[in-house]
Amino acid sequence: MNIYTRRKVVNVFNLGASVCTTLFGLFFLFWLLWVLFAQGFTHLNWDLFTLDMPGPGAEAGGLRNAIVGSLMLTAVGVLIGAPLGVLAGIYLAEFGRYAWISHPVRFINDVLLSAPSIVIGVFVYEVMVVPMGNFSGWSGGVALAIIVIPVVVRTTEDMMRLVPDTLREAAAALGAPQWRVVTSVVLRAALSGVMTGILLAIARIAGETAPLLFTALNNQFFTLNMDKPMANLPVTIFNFAMGPYDNWHDLAWAGSLLITLTVLTLNILTRIFLRPKQ
């Protein structure tokens, strides 16, 4: 084989392999989604939302308490994490753009973005569950908040940086103090981006299991009391999937489908928000 043929063969072979790897990646996405729909869709019914978890061996049951618990934990996580994250993002983009402390904050924030979530669970267990003496919804919410913060900080800073400086200068020239410039001009201009960051953070924590395992724990019963262990979807899926009963497995699949649909919808929504305007 002469060198020209060999180069062509190598080229075609490697590019063919590239197409195969892409199909390999897409194949897993469709495999996962197909399994979720095949296993979970038939169990998505009214009972799922109106009945509480079945005990061991019980027949009928749904996931009402877990769904409500998950919504509450997510709400607490976002209500604590998002304001802190937005404020820190504002500091990095506006007040402290060139401050020395912003460099370590950006660096550490990016590392925390990918930090193992189970470790955050252990941390919150030590600082909240041990002193309070029991597992609680609050500690689960705080653990989720720690995951929310880095996501929101990062997107807030990026989005506020996109606002042109001329806008800030125009506002400052009218005599507005910096806090007015930031809140009434920059933040308003970047609002859809900042909201997107918060949506992304919700998508991120909606399926988080590891940080809830030893903070919110789980609860077989319906409760709105955040001082007590709280039912939530991810941990319920974990327990039911590992459990011995068929109806538990069915509920675990239905819960998985529910979470995945939520997360994928949020992700696609954020993409539509952030789509570059043509």
Added chain:
Amino acid sequence: MNAESPIVTADTPGNSQKRSLGDRLFGGLTWFSAVAVLLVLGAIILMLFMGARPAFEKYGFWGFITSAQWNPVTEMFGALSPIVGTLVSSLIAILIGVPVSFGIALFITELAPPWLKRPVGTAIELLAAIPSIIYGMWGLFVFAPFFADYIQPILTDTLGELPLIGPLFQGPPLGISVFTAGIILAVMIIPFIASVMRDVFETVPAELRESAFGVGSTTWEVVWNVVLPLTRVGVVGGIMLGLGRALGETMAVTFVIGNAHKLHWALFEPGNSIASTIANEFTEADGEVYTAALIGLGLILFIITFIVLALAKLMLLHMSRQAGRQT
């Protein structure tokens, strides 16, 4: 940094008196929030260290990480088996995930027609959005049985017969193993590595690509000899980012790794990882030393991932500075 920016910063010396009360209050509030990010990291390390102290005192740090014993009854705890399981499963994930991610990035940047780039890129990124517990359930109920029935026998009959590496590909036909965990981790980190690779590939100036095509290079030669050498640092950064993700992944691994505190050469044997050990045993741990040993595992995991992710971040920073110079 753009030097022409006229924005007066809160830390400009001698400026604090002139600033309005609103600025000082609001600026101070944002400063406090930014510092809180640093405090959270400091608090995590401090609390993990304090929580792990009883275990470190009893066994010594080296004694703790070099012992493969794990027996709650006799209170003998050593971290070697979870550490090895974490490293091995992540290594398998990297070995499978990196070539696949490279292929995907190559497809999106060089091969795909423009109308296909965005949908394929989005679909691959959605793989990263699926929560890890879903990967876990799918792994346990669908992938592990499939792997045990179809893939594992083939691997055992072919690679398992080879000298030296043969013993690695042995084990019971359960599908619950370190190897299965590695494969699922690979699927989970592919979107992260592929998207970093795609981004850094796109920083290569079009002139360089075009001149390579101009002298008659094939697409593969352009990628392998021009694009890849230029983006080497960024590509390694992306791989490290994926590695950091794989090391700390909990739920997907917990479902399929088998949770056996044993060291094996065979990759098809059940094993455990740091994260899966903590997830399984933390709420059941009774006794100060047991809990401390698990927190010690958490500390080790946190330090390993911190170093890996910090290196990844430094490499990507270097890459973006390089890209800034070229343009």
